[in-house]
Amino acid sequence: MSDQTLLAIQDLSKVYPNGYEALANVSFSVQAGEFICIIGRSGAGKSTLLRCINGLVPITNGSIQVQGTDVASLSDEQKLLLRRKIGFVFQEFNLVGRLSVFQNVLTGRLGYVNNLQALFGYFGREHREKALSCLERVNISHRANYRADNLSGGEKQRVAIARALAQEPLILLADEPVASLDPELSWSVMADLRKVAKEEGVPTLVNIHDLDTARQFADRVIGIAEGKILFDGTPAQLDSATLREIYRNDLSNPTSRYA
Numbered sequence: 001m002s003d004q005t006l007l008a009i010q011d012l013s014k015v016y017p018n019g020y021e022a023l024a025n026v027s028f029s030v031q032a033g034e035f036i037c038i039i040g041r042s043g044a045g046k047s048t049l050l051r052c053i054n055g056l057v058p059i060t061n062g063s064i065q066v067q068g069t070d071v072a073s074l075s076d077e078q079k080l081l082l083r084r085k086i087g088f089v090f091q092e093f094n095l096v097g098r099l100s101v102f103q104n105v106l107t108g109r110l111g112y113v114n115n116l117q118a119l120f121g122y123f124g125r126e127h128r129e130k131a132l133s134c135l136e137r138v139n140i141s142h143r144a145n146y147r148a149d150n151l152s153g154g155e156k157q158r159v160a161i162a163r164a165l166a167q168e169p170l171i172l173l174a175d176e177p178v179a180s181l182d183p184e185l186s187w188s189v190m191a192d193l194r195k196v197a198k199e200e201g202v203p204t205l206v207n208i209h210d211l212d213t214a215r216q217f218a219d220r221v222i223g224i225a226e227g228k229i230l231f232d233g234t235p236a237q238l239d240s241a242t243l244r245e246i247y248r249n250d251l252s253n254p255t256s257r258y259a
């Protein structure tokens with residue numbers, strides 16, 4: 001494992017309680033600053049993979065190492081601390097609609113204040129400055145005082161990215177972050193995500209349905225089918241035979257029209 005390896009996944013398997021094997025022997029590692037798009041048809045296991053990485057679902061076999069530490073060896077408290085250092089961006093934004101944009105981004109700082117401060121929502125100057133700078137990074141600081149539920153979809157996703165950034169994450173995970181946005185907005189939100197990954201050196205894994213978008217933004221594409229990695233390489237190496245395998249010739253899937 002090189003010094004730059006932030007995430008190392010070895011032989012990861014996930015079997016859900018009903019016996020369904022959603023991931024089988026998945027192995028790959030991620031270096032600082034990599035921008036990776038994960039593609040695959042619906043049900044391939046993309047969300048399960050991201051959820052295993054941030055501990056939302058327990059893994060069945062294999063190991064996940066973050067900065068050289070096996071997550072399974074951590075105490076529950078240490079796992080919680082680690083999860084606070086993993087940013088997660090959801091398709092449906094997951095903002096608190098009645099709070100302002102600024103307050104939403106401040107919640108990304110919860111891991112950096114004590115329990116009492118968190119309880120009363122007291123964030124000192126350094127936290128407020130950090131939240132503001134994160135909003136500036138994704139060009140949305142002019143909406144700082146808006147209620148989150150008054151924003152457009154693209155604006156909401158920028159706020160969600162700013163909140164994840166406020167966590168000062170080791171890794172950023174995004175599960176279909178642009179699936180609810182129109183194509184033009186999708187590309188500008190993806191451009192923001194990529195900019196953040198590159199400027200902060202934060203490796204970013206993005207689950208994405210749209211193949212064109214993946215090809216446009218990814219340094220590296222990981223293709224999953226039925227819980228297994230079928231492809232791991234650059235967008236240029238992704239040929240039509242591989243795409244047909246990844247999408248299992250599912251012509252009803254719009255992404256397979258390129259194959």
Ligand SMILES: Nc1ncnc2c1ncn2[C@@H]1O[C@H](COP(=O)(O)OP(=O)(O)OP(=O)(O)O)[C@@H](O)[C@H]1O
Binds near residue numbers: 016
């Ligand atoms: N809690 C669960 N219990 C049982 N099976 C599950 C559970 N969660 C997901 N699955 C199954 O695991 C498989 C992978 O699901 P997952 O959500 O990871 O796929 P995905 O590639 O992210 O799909 P999509 O692109 O539609 O979100 C699917 O067949 C799904 O039905």
